Amino acid sequence: xxxxxxxxxxxxxxxxxxxxxxxxxxxxxxxxxxxxxxxxxxxxxxxxxxxxxxxxxxxxxxxxxxxxxxxxxxxxxxxxxxxxxxxxxxxxxxxxxxxxxxxxxxxxxxxxxxxxxxxxxxxxxxxxxxxxxxxxxxxxxxxxxxxxxxxxxxxxxxxxxxxxxxxxxxxxxxxxxxx
Amino acid sequence: xxxxxxxxxxxxxxxxxxxxxxxxxxxxxxxxxxxxxxxxxxxxxxxxxxxxxxxxxxxxxxxxxxxxxxxxxxxxxxxxxxxxxxxxxxxxxxxxxxxxxxxxxxxxxxxxxxxxxxxxxx
Numbered sequence: 531x532x533x534x535x536x537x538x539x540x541x542x543x544x545x546x547x548x549x550x551x552x553x554x555x556x557x558x559x560x561x562x563x564x565x566x567x568x569x570x571x572x573x574x575x576x577x578x579x580x581x582x583x584x585x586x587x588x589x590x591x592x593x594x595x596x597x598x599x600x601x602x603x604x605x606x607x608x609x610x611x612x613x614x615x616x617x618x619x620x621x622x623x624x625x626x627x628x629x630x631x632x633x634x635x636x637x638x639x640x641x642x643x644x645x646x647x648x649x650x651x652x653x654x655x656x657x658x659x660x661x662x663x664x665x666x667x668x669x670x671x672x673x674x675x676x677x678x679x680x681x682x683x684x685x686x687x688x689x690x691x692x693x694x695x696x697x698x699x700x701x702x703x704x705x706x707x708x709x
Numbered sequence: 710x711x712x713x714x715x716x717x718x719x720x721x722x723x724x725x726x727x728x729x730x731x732x733x734x735x736x737x738x739x740x741x742x743x744x745x746x747x748x749x750x751x752x753x754x755x756x757x758x759x760x761x762x763x764x765x766x767x768x769x770x771x772x773x774x775x776x777x778x779x780x781x782x783x784x785x786x787x788x789x790x791x792x793x794x795x796x797x798x799x800x801x802x803x804x805x806x807x808x809x810x811x812x813x814x815x816x817x818x819x820x821x822x823x824x825x826x827x828x829x830x831x
Contacts, residue, residue: 627807695811
């Protein structure tokens, strides 16, 4: 599929690890996923209690076996994942999955941690992680009625590249071609 | 039940073909398969038709196979309504590398315009 990307490289964001205090005074740490069993089980726990009404385009899936299959796919070595932690609990998770010469992005913030500024910090950390890992182009789709998500993506530099279908497609450039 | 399956040759339409023929065998439905022009698909009509024959003969099912010309979504909707079908079946979309379901433009048109019950196969 042909997608259009801005010629202009987006502002660089800080790569993880980093930490901040959210709007509810919780200390949130954002770290790149390293592939330990503890991290995986904490992610499974987060997605098992994820509100199905916040599902988008079929993800996250709803049953533990499907969650594990899906995570197995997006936590693969060629993907880039960052996790927002509140102690040992996962507050949110964002991922870049390779797709040809670009990466597809998705981000999930658990209901307990929404509207606390975590999504913005988490997606910036993911884009920072992607940039230092050599990612050039990132795309995503979002349901067009989901204003909160669309605003989040616009605020960090995504631009609409296709508004013709059910879902809005947005793209961002993280580095120059062949930099 | 009189069932119309619309396929344009995308991977999800081939999956819909396999599942629908299987269901026809179990439910004793009356199946018609309409091959439409999907401009975003590389599979040729001959390829699609031989795939249809292969799946049908594999399960020993008889079905009418038709070729519809012109805009795929509207030709399917017209045909389903004119011929009095009970159900119009389509592929339920592709999944992105992330696993997100992405509904195709034909399904999108049919869902919004068909007066015949629509089934999307997942």
